[in-house]
Amino acid sequence: MQNLKLQEEIKSLKGLGQHFKDQLKLASIELGDFSDEDLALLDKCVQYYAFSQIYDSNLNFLRDYYYGKKRDCLENKRTKVQQHLELQRIKSAIEMAAKDVAVLERFKAAAKERLIPDTVALQRRSHQVATKQGLLDRQKTLKIPKDFNIESVIEKVDSLERR
Template sequence: MQNLKIQEEVNSLMALGHHFDEQLKLASVDLGDFSDDDLALLDKCVQYYSLLHIHDFNLNYLRDFYSAKKREYIENRQTTVQQRVELQRIHSSIDEAARDVVILERFKAAAEERLIPDIVVMQRNSQQLATKQALLDRQKTLKIPKDFNIESIIEKVDSLEQR
């Protein structure tokens, strides 16, 4: 009895396999046309069909699946191209920023070479203030006559220089 059930199941599976082969022939599909990866996917699909007890192979489902996969492939390829373009733009920006950094570093080095330390600046300022104060003090002590004409002295100096 058990053998009879097994034999009937094997016969029905053989008939189902023959039916599917006929369906593939109607779609002009030969299993030799598929790569190993595709055959593995088909085997996985068959396993799902058997687990879900689906026995009707509809070619429209396969076409829909193919269309969805093709659309997904095209979208992924478009995304990849866009990301490559964006990556190239980012690399260009990085290169431009690196050139700017080099220029700024040279400017910074040149500026640091010309930089005068704070102590030296403060010393110079104090010396200038001291000199200014000394000159102001000397000017206050200097007595200039009221009839003194600076312009006539400048003219005399100029005439002496010309001789």
């Protein structure tokens, strides 16, 4: 049973080989006309045909394959151009961000120069609090009569200034 299948497969492969030879003769091509590299490619093609169980050599398949490869090539070129444009956009965005970082670094340096250390700020604050407390204490010790009118004093000063 197994032997019968092998014999049928051998017979069909011989028939296929004869078919391909006939196809080559129709195109006026002899196997001796091919270089070793071309024969290696043909051998690989035959292996692919045998592997894929395709036995009909049709030029339309080759044209479809060619146009498919050509389409892939054009799509790859288009994708490459799009990616190049995207890369340029990203590079310009990086340059803008670098400029912004430089401006922020200059601002940070200027702010550090103007920054007052914590110890100095605490000393100033304690001095201001002490001055305020001193003024409040002086105000408490100052005895202002209840009938004192500041507006009349201001009017008298203004009249003296006018003279």
